[in-house]
Amino acid sequence: MSGGEDAVDQRSVGELLLDADLTSRAALWETGPDLAKARVRTLGEVIEAAADLWTAIPDPFNDQSMNRISILADGLHRTHQHTGWPGAGDADPHLASIASSLARTAELVQGRRHPTAALSRPAQLDAEAARTRLMHVVYVSSHSVRVALNPYIADLQRRSDARQNIPRGDSLVRARDARERIGAIERLAGVSLKDKWPSALAHEHRDRPWPGRLEQALARWDLQAHRTLAGPPTVSNLEVIAQTQQVIVGATATIGAAGAQQGSLDTAAVERVRPALAALGDSWSALRGDLVELRGRQARLDRPLIQAGNEVQAALREITHDRTGLATPDVMSGRVDLQVAAQQLHQSLTAAVDLAHVTRDALADPELTGGARGAHQMAHASNAAQTQAAWVDAGSLHQNRDVPLPNPVRDRLAERANRIVDTAISTDSSGLSLAARRTSHRSEPSLGRREEERAWSAQEANVIARRGCER
């Protein structure tokens, strides 16, 4: 954030834009329910100043991206005026500083440029860079508002769930509405920045897990892992598949234990599957460890695999985690029906038996290569009888080039793969009762999709019922 303002800000256009960028990032590091309303209140000023500056920067292509964002921000402002939320109050210091820097930048640009002067090539490039920086500032600033809205909404949701009064001046409905609309601003800015990673579901915040999310994420992951392995196998893709499978196995154990503690899963069934899950997790982990040794940092992954992995990781995490630690069983059961989640995970582990076989085939593919240094170390450590001068030639070793895997490495990977297949089959069979049984305290026999839909409807109904009386 910039320091105290002098009578005239002496900073250049570049310095002011850099300050705005760094200040917007600083806002991302700070979050909390107390910041939300001030940020919502001040975002409009940022976008207004950004729109003025965008207009002042010469643009032969007449890019309308900021105009569209400005229209959304104006609409949001009108809603705030009608509804009285977030109401009058202090501005957010980070966003206010950004708005001030952008306004000053617009003054400088407007003062320097003759409106009809043609732009030189370097000036065009400067203008393009300035627009990119400006859009980045809007992108990060709008994200910082959503980051602050998340805990604010979570706090109000907790109060609402506990049937406590929503404090005067606060509004769960308005805050949710603002978060959605600011999310649209963020997405527009992202598109304008040619965001290669469109706002997938992966990192989107949800107040409660969407009941179908886990099932869809697991199905998408399973499909994508198979598709990826159908192509030429790479060590890095295999490594991430192993790591993601390990996370799925770990989440199954966590959700199973939570379900048993909460009485929604049969304790004996959970206990029966526990050792098999531990063995399966260990076997995926052992393979991942070997593959890490065989890949360098140039571990490029299939983009659909990254997206599917992100989604399954996020779908599990929103059930099992509170920040970086595990959520309590009580919290987990408040988020989802643990029995339904356990069933979905078991289905995934059943499908994973096939994935284990496909992984074994991929590891046996003669075209599979690995980093020379890792391959050399692994082959050397194997103590296998050496039939040639070196497992890896010196030139490849020096450059750490990708090389065909030496036989001892292949043997080791085959051993790992066989272990995965065995433990996957064992887990699938021992987990059957986990998927089938349901404790007596629930009277409804129906399971699966229809139940999920009913659960969702109930949540929706609660939200609707609370509307209009939240204050």
Added chain:
Amino acid sequence: MTGTTAQAAAQDTWREVIALLVQAADVGYRDAEVNPALHSTALATRLMAASAIDLLPPELDHLLDDVVLEERTQPMSMAELLAAAEAATRRHPIEELPIGASRVIVDICDLAREVGQ
């Protein structure tokens, strides 16, 4: 610095960011042996590193192995490495970093904040 030189320097920095993310994921995997709850965070970091790699030209992938991180990063925790990755991105204005960098930067900030809390 000319535009090309500046962009080349920014690509070097981006490779350093990737190396820090890969190291953060490795530290996460290591710590997850004691605290399995960290597996998920390590995976998220690994996927973020892959997203960052995807923004660079594939023909220059080999340069990633040449990145030497400072000695001071060796004892760093996952949270510290994520913070270091974000700090490294600040050396360049956004337009010099690879197209799509904004999203990765925001993701790094989000995860670093979450891990650091």
